[in-house]
C-alpha cells in the first residue's frame with residue numbers, strides 16, 4: 001500500500017506512535033509518505049519506502065494566524081495525487097482529521113482517498129472535549145472512513161463525549177528488540193556516582209503529567225533510603241519541578257537531563273519509573289519502561305490499568321496520592337528480589353500483549369477493511 005501519515009512532528013506520544021508505525025509498515029514492504037510541518041523527531045531514516053513531504057506555509061500580511069489546517073489539506077491532496085496514495089492515516093484528531101477530510105473532498109470525484117483517524121487521548125479528553133472544539137472534533141471523527149483508539153478507555157471516553165462508538169481499539173506497541181534492557185554501566189555511573197538506585201520520569205512535562213509529584217514522591221522516598229531521581233524531558237512544568245526540589249533541599253539528588261534521544265539507555269540504567277499523571281489514555285512511557293524491565297509506579301487513570309497490572313508489573317494509586325506512591329517506591333527499592341521479579345513480569349507482559357508483531361498486522365488489516373468497504 002501507499003500510505004500517507006500525518007503526525008505532530010516534535011511533541012507528544014502520538015507523534016512517536018505515528019512515526020514508529022510508519023517505519024514498521026515500511027519494513028513490511030509498504031511505502032509511507034509522512035506529511036507534516038517538519039521531519040518527525042523519531043523519523044531517523046528516510047528511504048525509498050519512508051518519504052517526507054513538508055507542509056509549506058505561505059505568509060501573507062492579512063493572515064493574523066497562518067492557516068495550517070488548510071496548508072496541510074492542500075499538501076495532503078497534492079501528495080495523494082502525485083504519489084498515488086491509497087489512504088491517509090492521521091494521528092491526533094485536531095486538526096489532522098479535518099485537513100484529511102478536506103483533502104479527500106477536494107479530490108472527488110476523480111480520486112478516492114479514505115481517511116483513517118487514530119485517537120490518542122488529549123485530542124478527545126482535553127482539546128476535543130472543550131466546548132469550542134467539540135463540534136468540529138466530532139465532525140472529524142464521524143466523517144473519517146475509519147477510526148481507531150489506542151485503548152478501551154479511550155474508545156469508551158469517545159463514545160461518552162462524542163456519542164460515537166464505531167471505533168476499533170488498536171493499542172500502542174513496542175519493538176521487543178529495540179526496547180530491551182542492556183548494559184549501560186557508564187551512564188549508570190554518571191547518573192548514580194555512589195551507586196544509589198535510580199528513579200526515572202520520562203515525559204513532556206506538561207501539567208497533565210504532574211512532574212512535581214515525582215519530586216514529592218522522591219522527597220518521601222529519600223527519608224527511607226538513598227536514591228537519585230532522573231527527570232528526562234522538557235516542558236512547561238520543568239522549572240516548577242526544579243523549584244520544588246530546591247525548596248525541599250533535595251535538588252542535589254535530582255538530575256534534570258532534558259530531552260534525550262536514547263530513552264532505552266536511560267530506562268536500562270533505571271530501577272523504577274514514576275508516572276503520576278493526571279490523565280493518560282494509554283501511557284506509552286509505562287510500556288517502554290516495562291519492555292526494559294522497569295516496574296512502574298503510576299496513577300490509576302484512563303488506560304493505565306490496561307497497561308500496568310497493579311501488584312504484578314507495578315503499583316497504581318489515586319492521582320496525587322504521593323504518600324502511597326512513595327511507600328510503593330520505597331518497597332520496590334528495599335526489595336531487590338521483588339523489583340527484579342516485577343521487572344521480569346513487566347517485560348513479559350509488554351511483549352506478549354503489545355509487540356509490533358502483534359499490533360502492526362492489526363493496522364494493516366484495518367487499512368484493508370477500510371479500503372474494501
Ligand code: GMT
Nearest residue numbers: 012013014120121279280281282283284
Ligand atoms: O501526553 C502526551 O505525551 C502526548 C499525547 C499525544 O497525543 O501526543 O499522548 C497521548 O498519546 C500517547 C500515545 O498514544 C499515549 O501514550 C498518552 O497516554 C496520551 N496522553 C494522554 O492521554 C494525556
